[in-house]
Amino acid sequence: MKKITLIFISFHFLFSIHAQIVDGLSIGIESNSAWYNDDKKTGAFNDENNNDQDKHLRFNKYIKLDYNFLSKFTVSAQLESYEPFALINYSSNLIGTNLGTYSLTYETTKIKATIGHFYEQFGSGLIYRNWEDRQLGINNALFGGKLSYRLLDFADLTVIYGNHRVGFETSGGDIFGFNSEFDLKSIFKMNGMALSMGFSYVGREEKTDLEAINYKSLTNAYSGRVDFSYGKFYSSAEYVSKSKDAIVLANNQVSNQFIKPGSGILFNTGYSKKGFGLDATFRRLENMTFYSERDKSGNIFFENIVNYTPGLTKQHDYLLTNIFVYQAQSSVSFLDPELMKVGEIGGQLDLFYNIKKGTVIGGKYGSKIAFNGSYWAGLKGDFDYANQDYKTETFGFGNKYFSDISLEIRKKWNSKWLSIFYFVNQYYNKKEIEGNFGAKPIITNIGVIESTYKLGNGKSIRIEAQKLWSDSENHDWIGSTLEFNLNSKFSFYINDIYNSGDDSSTQTTHYYNIGGSYTKGATRIGLNYGRQRAGLLCVGGVCRFVPEATGLTASVNMSF
């Protein structure tokens, strides 16, 4: 660690002397800290992941440096610190202070080569993706090498090899892959038409100590895809196939009898012109979980994850619209003869419409309308619990898991006053989605009204009122937010949600937050005190269950 100190100190002197050198330097700093309370209402502070009840004050810190030199080289390093432990809900593998990622990249117009940690995505990510999400504690960068080559201005070829980052270590299973993208527009020179194709391969090699295994240590996945657009119309399709591999049972046991292949189908089409947009997506996933180590399958921290299968539903923006959130169901799970899942099928539809200025409804400033609908179900097929086997129909819909219909209307009344009206209807099948036997499906209706009023001199006020009705006696929520912006630097808010239903875990508890932020340039400092509801924390379509927690949190973000 002394080395790191030395490196930074020498950087400091180097840049102080030669200010012009730093033109190629970019720096990001982030610190998220929390001071957790014992809460009279919801219980004493407890960190299950680290089995700790004492360390109430926690820090997650990140410093990332990217330095471009000699015009073709970039060195990148990210130092991370989780002391004394990470914030609660983070993997216990994130502990201490160390270099999280580091890499050296050489780039010309034709070639890009990286050694060290890198992030890559093939196609939509359905076959392969590395990404970082600090809020969820995800960082599955591959540690190894990557080489990309641009061939004749229409083809991009990439090879990768390495091991996943897990905490500050690397995973056991090896990952290697090849990706190709062909931009055919430049070949055919078609007017107003764009056509591109892609093909990928990803292999995962994980040896096992077991003798006489019925599956191969190497698992192969292939993806083929095509993108097409003509004028205002566009369309894309992708098919992914994963070779036969052992199913991982609920207790992280890698089965030697239950061995199945996986597949994914993704289809998207849309039409848009000025003032109007329509988009529809269909997806079917069957046994598409893919991890660099088999027994990490389905781990809640997304460690070792190879591919990206987000829930394709609308990501709502309000507290009460995020109580019942759908997560993609891509895994095989035979919990009980009554509860067998092998994947999901469904889709979503988006519509955007701009009512013109000067019309009766549009008024002086126009109105903007956004509609979204999504429907997800299990796969239809024959499931044999006793023999651990199944057969599915390609386009058959099984039990309904989830549906969501939402309508948003944005209306600007005058130059100072803007309102948003939001309505959501959801169906959530808790039994199927969460594997919760006793639970009944719940239907909810949620209404939100939000208004922002500009007071002048940079001051503005924003008010949100929310209400959730349901067909269950357990859930009947109200919520509200008040935000006051003093000027471009200071902002304050208070919000609260409250369930007057009978749900034993949330009833008669106020989940409130009060806080403020200071922003200057690219520096933001935020402070919050409040009680967090137990539930799914979702970022970018991946969700993690987080327990209840109360405390003071502070965040600092700086970019240079």
Added chain:
Amino acid sequence: MKNIFYLIFFTIGSWTFSQEIPTTTLKDLDGSKVSLNQLIDNDNITVLSFWATWCVPCINELDAIADIYDEWKDETKVNLIAIATDDTRTKKRIRPLVNGKGWEYIVLNDDNQDLKRALNITTLPHTLVLKNNKIILRRTGYIPGAEDDLYEFIKENSN
């Protein structure tokens, strides 16, 4: 060990410098690769606005600018490039949303967030103002009316 972090915090905090945009290829709404550096007009101010379809303040900001963008362009020839950081989950929503709202910006997609990472952007919305390919302003967050401050800065720095 902890002290190293504070040391680095303050060391970096003491620097001030301008920075260039790295060589970057992004995808346009048709999925074709586009060189960002070629889109940046060195004679006039360029604004890079990092946003996402799921980010309400981002959309509020771009909506607010859209209402007055014609005037901005007429007076200063400023060019705004809206860089969507949506990943696969939501990136299909970019094109209908942009067209549905009638935005007239150049919109590009940084779908695995390579540029966002390279510029060390952690919070959205995040706005960069460029002159002669150098970053002369970095700003994060949006509150109603902040577009006016941004425009004042653009006017002061345009030729």
